[in-house]
Amino acid sequence: MxxxxxxxxxxxxxxxxxxxxxxxxxxxxxxxxxxxxxxxxxxxxxxxxxxxxxxxxxxxxxxxxxxxxxxxxxxxxPPLSAELRTQYAQTKQYVAQLAEHHGLEVELPNIDQIKLTxxxxxxxxxxxxxxxxxxxxxxxxxxxxxxxxxxxxxxxxxxxxxxxxxxxxxxxxxxxxxxxxxxxxxxxxxxxxxxxxxxxxxxxxxxxxxxxxxxxxxxxxxxxxxxxxxxxxxxxxxxxxxxxxxxxxESSLQEFEKQRLRQANESDVMLTKSFSGRYARGLRNAFIQSMENSGMVLPYPYQNKLTGELRKVARQYRNADFVNIWAGQSIHDYSSxxxxxxxxxxxxxxxxx
Ligand SMILES: Cc1cc2nc3c(=O)[nH]c(=O)nc-3n(C[C@H](O)[C@H](O)[C@H](O)COP(=O)(O)O)c2cc1C
The missing domain is CATH 3.20.20.70 (Aldolase class I)
Structure with a gap:
C-alpha cells in the first residue's frame, strides 16, 4: 500500500x-x-x-x-432565556432524583454556576x-x-x-x-x-x-x-x-469502563442526546434509558454541564450506569x-x- x-x-x-x-x-x-x-x-x-x-x-x-x-x-x-432557566431547573431536579434513587450522592450545579467557553x-x-x-x-x-x-x-x-x-x-x-x-x-x-x-x-x-x-x-x-x-x-x-x-x-478510561466495553453487544450501541444535549454514540445504560423517556434533555452545552458532576461521581463509584461510555459500531476486543x-x-x- x-x-x-x-x-x-x-x-x-x-x-x-x-x-x-x-x-x-x-x-x-x-x-x-x-x-x-x-x-x-x-x-x-x-x-x-x-x-x-x-x-x-x-x-x-x-x-x-x-x-x-x-x-x-x-x-x-443558545442564549440563556427565562424559558431555558425554567427548563434547566426542572431537568436538574429530575437528574438529582434519578441519581438519588440509584444511591449516588451528587451536588448538581445551578445554572448561574455554569461556565461556558x-x-x-x-x-x-x-x-x-x-x-x-x-x-x-x-x-x-x-x-x-x-x-x-x-x-x-x-x-x-x-x-x-x-x-x-x-x-x-x-x-x-x-x-x-x-x-x-x-x-x-x-x-x-x-x-x-x-x-x-x-x-x-x-x-x-x-x-x-x-x-x-x-x-x-x-x-x-x-x-x-x-x-x-x-x-x-x-x-x-x-x-x-x-x-x-x-x-x-494510554486511554484514560477506567478499568471498569474498559470491562463494560469488552462486554458490549450490538444492541448496546446507540445514539443519544442524554448526556450532553448533542447526539453521541455510546453504550446504553440506566441513565440513558431514563433520560430518553423523560423528554427533559436540555440543549448543548447546558445538558453537558448539568451531567458533568454526575458523571464524575459515578466514575468514582465505578458505576457504569451513570457514565457516558462512547463507542462506535465496529465492536472488537478493545485491546489494551x-x-x-x-x-x-x-x-x-x-x-x-
Ligand atoms: C470516546 C470518544 C470521544 C470522542 N470525542 C471527540 C472529540 O472530542 N472531538 C471530535 O472531533 N470527535 C470526537 N469523537 C469522534 C472521533 O473523532 C471519530 O469521529 C470516531 O471515533 C470515528 O469512529 P470510530 O469510533 O468508529 O473509529 C469521539 C469518539 C469517541 C469514541
Whole structure:
C-alpha cells in the first residue's frame, strides 16, 4: 500500500492515519504514542477554557517533538432565556432524583454556576501556543477565525456528516475535511443539534467524494485493514481511528469502563442526546434509558454541564450506569496494547492486505 498522498504531505506524517481526538479518553500520552507511530495524534480540547487548553497543549508538547492536531467544538451557544432557566431547573431536579434513587450522592450545579467557553478564546490560545493543525466539529469556524488561523500557517480540518456540510466547509476554504459516517463513536460532528443527518459511511463518503475536491479523511468504523481499504476505495486519503484505541494503555478510561466495553453487544450501541444535549454514540445504560423517556434533555452545552458532576461521581463509584461510555459500531476486543502498537499493527495489516 502506498501511503504517501496529499493528506500525508499536508499533515507532515509518514502514514495518513489520524488518532481521533476523543475528549475524556485521549491523553497527552495517547497523542505522543500516535506520533511515535508516524501517524497524526489529535489532542481534544472540546470546550475547555483557554488556560486549560494551554496547560494540556504544553503537557503534550513535553511528550513529543512532533506536530499534533488540536480539536475544538465550534458550536454557537443558545442564549440563556427565562424559558431555558425554567427548563434547566426542572431537568436538574429530575437528574438529582434519578441519581438519588440509584444511591449516588451528587451536588448538581445551578445554572448561574455554569461556565461556558467561547471558542474564539481557544483559537487565540491555540495560535499563541503555535499549534499548526486544528480540527473542529459542531459547525464551521467563522470567517475571522479561519483568516486568523491561516495567517499563522495553520492547517484546518473541518468535520462533515452530510454532503451539504462538506460543501460549506470547502467553500469556506477549509484545508481538509473529515467525513464522519454514522458508525462513528462519540459525538456526531453535525452542524446542527436537531434533525441531524444520519448517513452511513458507505453512502456519505462516496457522495462527498463526488461533490468536493478537498482531500478527505474518513472517520467511522475503521478497525482493521479491510475497513481502512474500504474507506480508501471510496475516496478517503486519510483514515481516522477512534474506538479502536479505547482500551489502549494510554486511554484514560477506567478499568471498569474498559470491562463494560469488552462486554458490549450490538444492541448496546446507540445514539443519544442524554448526556450532553448533542447526539453521541455510546453504550446504553440506566441513565440513558431514563433520560430518553423523560423528554427533559436540555440543549448543548447546558445538558453537558448539568451531567458533568454526575458523571464524575459515578466514575468514582465505578458505576457504569451513570457514565457516558462512547463507542462506535465496529465492536472488537478493545485491546489494551499501546496506541503505538495498535497503529503499527493496522499499518502492517493494511500493507499485507
Ligand atoms: C470516546 C470518544 C470521544 C470522542 N470525542 C471527540 C472529540 O472530542 N472531538 C471530535 O472531533 N470527535 C470526537 N469523537 C469522534 C472521533 O473523532 C471519530 O469521529 C470516531 O471515533 C470515528 O469512529 P470510530 O469510533 O468508529 O473509529 C469521539 C469518539 C469517541 C469514541
Amino acid at each position: 502506498k501511503w504517501e498522498n496529499s493528506i500525508s504531505k499536508i499533515l507532515g506524517v509518514r502514514y495518513p492515519i489520524v488518532q481521533a481526538p476523543m475528549f475524556g479518553v485521549t491523553t497527552p500520552q495517547m497523542v505522543a504514542a500516535a506520533a511515535q507511530a508516524d501517524a497524526l495524534g489529535s489532542l481534544p480540547l472540546a470546550d475547555l477554557p483557554a488556560d486549560q487548553c494551554i496547560a494540556t497543549i504544553r503537557a503534550t508538547k513535553a511528550l513529543t517533538p512532533k506536530t499534533f492536531a488540536v480539536n475544538i467544538f465550534v458550536n454557537a451557544i 467561547d471558542y474564539h478564546d481557544q483559537v487565540d490560545a491555540i495560535i499563541a501556543e503555535g499549534c499548526k493543525i486544528v480540527s473542529f466539529i459542531f459547525g464551521n469556524l467563522d470567517a475571522q477565525s479561519i483568516q486568523k488561523l491561516k495567517a499563522h500557517g495553520t492547517v484546518l480540518i473541518g468535520t462533515c456528516t452530510s454532503v451539504n456540510e462538506a460543501i460549506q466547509l470547502e467553500q469556506a476554504g477549509i484545508d481538509l475535511i473529515c467525513v464522519q459516517g454514522i458508525e462513528a463513536g462519540g459525538h456526531r460532528g453535525s452542524f446542527e443539534d436537531h434533525d441531524i443527518p444520519q448517513i452511513g459511511g458507505l453512502s456519505l463518503l462516496a457522495q462527498v467524494c463526488e461533490q468536493v475536491k478537498t482531500p478527505l479523511i474518513y472517520a467511522g468504523g475503521i478497525y482493521n485493514a479491510k475497513t481502512l481499504h474500504a474507506a480508501k476505495v471510496l475516496g478517503a486519503q486519510g483514515f481516522q481511528i477512534g474506538s479502536l484505541l479505547l482500551g489502549t494503555k 496494547k499501546s496506541t503505538t502498537e495498535m497503529i503499527q499493527q493496522l499499518i502492517t495489516e493494511a500493507e499485507n492486505f
